[in-house]
Amino acid sequence: MAIYLDHAATTPIRPEVLEAMLPYLTEHQGNPSSIHASGRRARQGLDEAREEIAHLIGAKPREVVFTASGTEADNLALKGVAWAASARGRHLVTSAVEHKAVLSTTAILERQGFDVTTVGVDRYGRVDPADVAAAITDRTTLVSIQAANNEVGTVQPVADIGAICRERGVAFHIDAVQAAAEAAPTPDAWQATLVSLSGHKLYGPKGIGALHVRQGTGLLPQLNGGSQERQRRAGTENVAAAVGFATAMRLAYAEPADLVPVRDRLIGGLTAMDGVTLTGHPTDRLANSASVVIEGVEGGDLVAALDLEGIEASTGSACTTGSVEPSHVLLAMCFDPHLAHGSLRLTIGRSTTEAEVDRTLEVVATCVARLRGVPGVHPKAVASV
Amino acid sequence: MSRIVAAMSGGVDSSVAAALLAREAGDDEVIGVWMRTHGDLPEGYELSRSCCSPDAADDARRVAQLLNIPFFILNVENEFGARVIDAFVDSYLEGSTPNPCQACNQYIKFDELLKRGLAAYGADAVATGHYARLEHRDGRWRLMRAADADKDQTYFLWVLDQDQLARTRFPLGELTKPRVRAMAAELILPTAHKPESQEICFVPLGDYRTLLDERRGYAGEPGPIVDADGTKLGTHTGYAHYTVGQRHGLGVALGEAVYVREVQPATNTVVIGRREEVAQRSFTVDGARFTAGEPPSERFAASVRIRHRAPDVPAEATMVGRDRFVIETAEPVWAPAPGQAAVLYDADECLGGGRIARSAG
Numbered sequence: 099m100a101i102y103l104d105h106a107a108t109t110p111i112r113p114e115v116l117e118a119m120l121p122y123l124t125e126h127q128g129n130p131s132s133i134h135a136s137g138r139r140a141r142q143g144l145d146e147a148r149e150e151i152a153h154l155i156g157a158k159p160r161e162v163v164f165t166a167s168g169t170e171a172d173n174l175a176l177k178g179v180a181w182a183a184s185a186r187g188r189h190l191v192t193s194a195v196e197h198k199a200v201l202s203t204t205a206i207l208e209r210q211g212f213d214v215t216t217v218g219v220d221r222y223g224r225v226d227p228a229d230v231a232a233a234i235t236d237r238t239t240l241v242s243i244q245a246a247n248n249e250v251g252t253v254q255p256v257a258d259i260g261a262i263c264r265e266r267g268v269a270f271h272i273d274a275v276q277a278a279a280e281a282a283p284t285p286d287a288w289q290a291t292l293v294s295l296s297g298h299k300l301y302g303p304k305g306i307g308a309l310h311v312r313q314g315t316g317l318l319p320q321l322n323g324g325s326q327e328r329q330r331r332a333g334t335e336n337v338a339a340a341v342g343f344a345t346a347m348r349l350a351y352a353e354p355a356d357l358v359p360v361r362d363r364l365i366g367g368l369t370a371m372d373g374v375t376l377t378g379h380p381t382d383r384l385a386n387s388a389s390v391v392i393e394g395v396e397g398g399d400l401v402a403a404l405d406l407e408g409i410e411a412s413t414g415s416a417c418t419t420g421s422v423e424p425s426h427v428l429l430a431m432c433f434d435p436h437l438a439h440g441s442l443r444l445t446i447g448r449s450t451t452e453a454e455v456d457r458t459l460e461v462v463a464t465c466v467a468r469l470r471g472v473p474g475v476h477p478k479a480v481a482s483v
Numbered sequence: 484m485s486r487i488v489a490a491m492s493g494g495v496d497s498s499v500a501a502a503l504l505a506r507e508a509g510d511d512e513v514i515g516v517w518m519r520t521h522g523d524l525p526e527g528y529e530l531s532r533s534c535c536s537p538d539a540a541d542d543a544r545r546v547a548q549l550l551n552i553p554f555f556i557l558n559v560e561n562e563f564g565a566r567v568i569d570a571f572v573d574s575y576l577e578g579s580t581p582n583p584c585q586a587c588n589q590y591i592k593f594d595e596l597l598k599r600g601l602a603a604y605g606a607d608a609v610a611t612g613h614y615a616r617l618e619h620r621d622g623r624w625r626l627m628r629a630a631d632a633d634k635d636q637t638y639f640l641w642v643l644d645q646d647q648l649a650r651t652r653f654p655l656g657e658l659t660k661p662r663v664r665a666m667a668a669e670l671i672l673p674t675a676h677k678p679e680s681q682e683i684c685f686v687p688l689g690d691y692r693t694l695l696d697e698r699r700g701y702a703g704e705p706g707p708i709v710d711a712d713g714t715k716l717g718t719h720t721g722y723a724h725y726t727v728g729q730r731h732g733l734g735v736a737l738g739e740a741v742y743v744r745e746v747q748p749a750t751n752t753v754v755i756g757r758r759e760e761v762a763q764r765s766f767t768v769d770g771a772r773f774t775a776g777e778p779p780s781e782r783f784a785a786s787v788r789i790r791h792r793a794p795d796v797p798a799e800a801t802m803v804g805r806d807r808f809v810i811e812t813a814e815p816v817w818a819p820a821p822g823q824a825a826v827l828y829d830a831d832e833c834l835g836g837g838r839i840a841r842s843a844g
Contacts, residue, residue: 396558396599396603398556398557398558399557399599399602399603400603402555402557402603402604403603403604403605405553405555406486406512406514406553406604406605465605468602468605469602469603471602
C-alpha cells in the first residue's frame with residue numbers, strides 16, 4: 099500500500115460522504131428543477147447541501163453558488179465581477195503566488211483590455227497588505243488574494259487585506275480552496291466579497307466547487323442557459339456531489355484533526371538533510387504542508403523515484419506538472435530558478451502516521467542521494483528494504 | 484529483480500516494444516517513460532500530430548495503462564532544444580545537412596534517458612522501439628542490423644558505446660514491421676493503426692527556413708549559384724536554404740538535371756553540378772565512434788552507408804588520428820552530404836561511424 103502524501107492535490111472520499119451521496123446517484127435521480135416528486139427530492143438534497151455549507155461559513159444560502167470545481171469558482175469570481183463592474187473601472191489586483199486558476203484568468207482579462215497589477219511577496223511567499231493598498235486605484239474593481247498557498251502552504255493576511263478593500267470600496271475575492279481543508283472559511287471576518295471553495299480537498303468528491311458571493315455583488319454569469327443557481331451558473335446541478343461536499347465540510351470542522359506534530363516531524367526530518375531548505379512560512383503555514391527545495395535534483399524526477407518506492411508526492415502543484423518552468427510561486431519568492439527546479443511538496447492527511455513519515459524520510463534520503471549521483475548508493479538500495 | 488525503462492513515443496513501434504517487455508518481464512519491473520521535447524502551445528490551440536506532440540503523450544499513456552505499467556513524463560525540453568533543434572539550425576548555417584533524428588537518438592534517447600532515467604527510476608536498462616539487434620559475442624556487445632532489413636535503424640544507433648549497449652534492449656529486433664502492426668492490433672493498442680511519422684517533429688509544416696530565422700535570426704541573403712568553374716548560373720535565396728544533393732528549387736535550367744554540389748557559407752555561394760559531378764569515391768569522416776570502443780584496425784574493409792535506407796557499399800576506411808577516417812569506395816557514391824552520418828558495417832554488424840566532413844573530396 100502506497101504512502102499517500104499528496105493531500106493538497108486531492109483527498110480520499112470519507113465513507114460517510116460516499117454514503118450520503120449514494121441515494122442521489124440511485125433512487126433520488128430527479129432533476130432538481132423538475133416539478134415532480136423525484137425532482138423535488140433532488141431539490142431538497144441540493145437545498146440542504148447549500149444551507150449546510152452556508153451555515154458552516156457563516157453566510158446565507160443564497161450566497162452559495164455551486165460550480166464544477168474550485169477553478170470554475172475562481173473564473174466566475176474574477177470574470178463575473180470584472181465584467182459586471184467594467185463600466186466603473188477595468189483594473190484588478192492580485193498576487194504573484196496565486197493558483198493558475200486565478201493567474202490564467204487575469205491573463206485572459208488582460209488580453210480583453212483589463213489592467214492587472216500583480217503584487218509581489220516576501221521570501222516566505224507572503225503578500226504585504228500595504229502593497230495591495232498601494233496598488234488600488236479609483237479604477238480598481240476587484241482584488242483577488244488566496245487564503246493559503248497551495249504549493250508552499252503560506253497563509254496570507256486576508257483579514258487585513260479585506261479591511262483595506264472594504265475601506266476603499268473594492269470587491270475582494272479569496273481563493274480558499276486549500277485553506278478550507280483545515281478551518282471553516284469566514285467571509286465576514288475576512289470582509290470578503292467572494293470566496294472560492296472545492297469539495298475534493300476536504301475529503302469530498304471531485305467535480306464540485308462553490309463560490310460564495312456576498313449578497314448585492316454584481317456578477318456576470320460565465321455559463322449561460324437555464325436559471326439554475328439564481329441565474330449565476332446555468333446547468334443541471336451535480337446534486338450527489340453537492341451533498342457529498344456539504345457532508346465532507348461538516349465532518350471536517352466537526353472533527354478537526356491536529357496535523358501539526360506529524361507535519362513538524364516531517365519538516366524536521368527533511369530540513370535536517372544536506373541541501374534541503376523549507377519553502378513557505380515556517381509557522382504561518384497550512385497544518386498539512388511540508389514543502390522544500392532540494393539542491394541537485396529535479397523535482398519531477400524525485401517524485402517519479404518516490405512513486406516507484408511507494409511514496410506519492412508532488413513537485414508543488416498537480417496543475418502544472420510536466421512543465422519545464424520552475425514553480426511561479428518559488429520564483430516570486432526569489433528562489434534561484436535552478437534551485438526551484440528541485441521542489442518537493444509533501445502534504446499529510448488525517449490518516450498519516452509517524453511511521454509513514456519516518457519511512458518517507460528514509461526513502462527521500464536514498465532517492466536524493468541516487469539522483470545526485472552519490473557513489474555507493476545502488477539503485478536497489480531502497481527497493482530491497 | 485531488475486527494472487527496465489521502456490521509452491514510449493506514442494507510436495506503434497515503441498508501444499509494441501513496451502508490450503513485449505511487459506509480457507515477458509517475469510519478475511522484472513517495466514516502467515513507461517515519454518520524453519517531453521517541446522513546450523506547450525498557447526491554451527486553446529491544437530498541435531499538429533507528430534511523434535512528440537501532447538497527442539502522442541496521450542497515446543503513450545493509454546498504452547501504459549493497458550499494459551498496467553507505471554508511466555512518467557521525463558522533461559527533456561532544454562536538452563532537446565540545445566542538442567537537437569539548435570544543432571539542426573547550426574548545421575544549415577555551417578553549410579551542412581542536419582541529422583536531427585540521429586542527434587535525438589544519441590543525446591536524448593540514449594545519453595539523457597540512460598543517465599537521468601536510470602538515476603530517477605533506479606532502472607538497470609532502457610528499451611526502445613528501434614529495429615536493431617544486440618548480440619554479446621567474444622567478450623563484447625555487438626550492434627546488429629534488424630531482422631527486417633527494410634526497417635533497420637542501426638544507421639541512427641552507431642554512436643552507442645559498450646556501456647550504453649550493455650544497458651539497452653531492442654525488443655523489436657527480430658520482428659518485421661507488419662508483424663509489429665499485427666501484434667499491436669492483437670493487443671488492441673490504440674496506436675496500432677497510427678501512420679508512420681515522417682516529418683521532422685519540431686519543424687512546423689516541414690519548412691525549416693522559419694526556424695533558422697526564429698532561433699538564429701537568419702533571414703537569408705541572396706547570393707550566386709555557380710558551376711564548378713565559378714561561372715554564375717543563377718541566384719539563390721541564402722546559402723543555408725540549400726543542402727548537398729538538392730535538386731529542386733534551384734531555378735537553373737541547363738537542359739539536364741543539376742544538383743547542389745557544395746554549399747559555401749563564407750562566400751554565400753551555392754555550387755551546382757550535373758549528376759555525375761555530385762558523386763564521389765572518397766570523402767573524410769570526423770567525430771568517429773566505434774561500438775567496440777576502437778576501430779578494428781588502422782585500415783580496414785567495411786561497407787559504408789551514407790543515408791538512412793540507402794544501400795551500403797563496399798569501401799576501405801583508413802584512420803587519420805583517433806576520431807577521423809577517410810573512406811574510399813570502389814564505385815562512386817552519390818552526394819555524400821557534409822553533416823550526415825557515414826556508418827560502417829561488417830556484414831550485419833554495425834561497427835560505428837562518424838559525420839561526413841565539410842572538406843569532402
